[in-house]
Amino acid sequence: METAQPVESWAEFGRRLRARRRQAGLTQSQLGVKVGYHHSLISRLEAGLREPPAGLAGRLDSVLGTGGELAAVVAAPRGTPYRPDRPPADPRLFAPVPGGGETALGLDLLDPVLWPSRLPAEGLACPLHGTVGCAVPDRAGTPGLLQGLTGPRDGFGGTTGSEPELLHALTAVLACLIRGALHRGASDGVTTVERLLRALVRWAEAVNSTGRLPYGQLRLAAQYAQVAGRLRMQRGQSGIGMAWFGHGLGWADAVDDVPARATLLSDVCALVRLDRDAGSTLAYAEAIGAVDPGRRWVATLSHLYRARGHALGHDVAECRRHITLARRAFARLGHRDLLEAPWLSGAEGEMRVESAIGGALRDLAAATGDRVTARRAVDATARSRARLPPPMRETGLLLTLRLADSWACAGDPGAAVALAAPVLDEAVSSRELMINAELRGLHGRLLGRWSEVPEVREYRERLPAAGI
Template identity: 30%
Template sequence: MSRRLQPAGSLRAYFGWRLRHWRRARGLSQAELGARLGYGDSHLSKVESGDRWPPPDLPDRADRVLDTGGELAALWPLVERERQEGPGARQVEAIPPSTPSSPTAPEAMEALLAAYHEVGSQLGSRDLVVPLEHHARAVVQWQAGSPEPELGRLAARFAQLAGWARFDGADYSTAQFWYTCGLHWATLADDRDLMSRLLARQSSVHWSVGNAAGAIALAERARLVEGTRPGVRAWACLAEARGHALAGDRHSCEQRLDDAASLLAAADPRTEPWAAQSVLALAMGTCYRDLAARDNHATLATTAVDHTTRSLAAVPTMNEHDRAVVATRLASSHTHAGQPDEAASVLTTLLSPFSGPHGSARVRAEMRVVHTQLTEHWPTVGAVRELTDLVRTHLPN
């Protein structure tokens, strides 16, 4: 795949490209790799070209033979998810190269990107996906038609935000594809911070679909990118901590949380606005909630409540979408702590009145999970029954 990689095709095609990359990096022909894996070179050729789905046993075996560090196995759950979506899965034609309409067009796009970030924090992605991807594709066209590294960096940043918009809409396959394209452009521009951030974003996708191994592997790659700022390394540590929590490894999780706390203390919030203590508190709350969920550990869940409450208090009132994300996580923590009244109260506040930020498919999905847990364990609690009435109205399946 050339430097003109486009956010098009499918994760199946991306998997094939990465398989080809590693095969060539190890100096093997398709016939040689096929012999080691037990597949004919024709079969392998079709997997590499994206014309055939990779067999379920291929990723792990190829990782071992090619010494990829687990990359193909990390990609596999999302490739399989795309396969299960069937013929309707996203297929997009490649975008032809073009040039900016004026010398100041890239600066205008920079300003627009900043505005999208601000609106996303306040309203979420629901009303942003279409215009954001429209403008992202314009920047991608410029990048494809120019050797300028700044355009590659701008394309990578738009890809990162487009990936987030799809992620917030629970469209994880498309989110992952935007992130992989952005990583390619960030690598070409040698933007180490952006490379690490995009790897951490990919880790979050795997965490969201329950793939702890993939989340850990990608976050570790993000953490090991050399030359990144403290806040960026902290972000990677937090992603890795979430992966370890999902896997039930409390020791490794807390080690990465401690690393993140030290790095955040050294970060400059003026140049790294994401490096906020509220982000650390939310990650800690999420990690302890996931650890508590695995072992039905009420004490850990109470710790999760404390951290998540602190995070919610630090989120600006105007950032309604971000507050909805944190509040839903808080309700989940209350549930695992055996506090149904508190959990139901948090969700009731979010659903009364029902408003725009909760149009986020990701938030809605988390709300439904919490509600299901509440009705399974405390169906007769008054606050839970009241919440159920709101859920039927505002969160239909």
């Protein structure tokens, strides 16, 4: 798509492309031949009149030997072109972070089956080059590559690889840990995530002290902080989780990382919602939308969280309105949206959206006693559960409890017990904050309204054995 006026980020790309082409002694026609495009496109790119086609920035970097500079301009948040000469960050960003008492790093335990070959992976783009498709170091050599980075806590140990290579390795490690810890329930991934995150922050601080903004380090630190916060939530540790989300927001803001800010705010909103504070939930939901109203995936998240906030506030009309707006924004997601939020694509995206809608409708039904709304919650949650990827066990458990609770709200305690009874022991043993909240809601409705139903009496008899 072209525009009559240069967009600032494209104009920056064009200026750098023109300078690098001239340094290489190439004409626009010669460069076009080398990268497989007509010279007229090169001319329009240099004039800032259009966005580079997907993958072209990486090929231009390769031909011109720019070390990823052009791809980094494309990957930078819109409206804030990447500039290597940006001033350093506020030193207060590197204040003490959660955790300590370093233990063995444990990178030798990374499952080779889960190791990505390229970035993006698990929604993580390269913090320097975005979505152009960066190769990652070999898994077997990664512990040695990161050895200097994870040196003694009383000093920064230096690095043994180039900056892009180290950032690629750290991103690949995080993608591998996400696949293992968040999706497959591998034990204690938080230890490795937080150890690497503290090392990454020390590296960023060392770079910052030289007068250079640690752009890639802070973008990646925001991603690590989000995963650390989510893993702490799985442990039932909301305070440490919120602390990590707060640090992540600070790092994302320092480098104007819009996608990281939007997703971190959504995690903060989820934690606030667990306290059933409608006003705070709505405030954070609106903050998500304010990050960038032009990004449809951001709008989708904002409307979903607003729907849940209005459900807590018993506002039927506004809850339903934001559900409609969320579905409308989700249906209009484009290529760029799905590059930034790949977890909203395909069946997984439908699962996430319907899960949030089901939660909002269930909360609304619980507040109003409306069984028609409860049946709509059943339908949305059942659709979400049907699209659940098999490895996401914790999410499957949460959706099962939510579906059971929706049936209880709809006046069918037998269906609720039939769904919840097989997973009761697993649910009770879970420390995950959202699962605990679903379980409390289900128990309150079953035992408070249907205690004399035979199936519920039998269910209640199991509770002492389950430790409730």
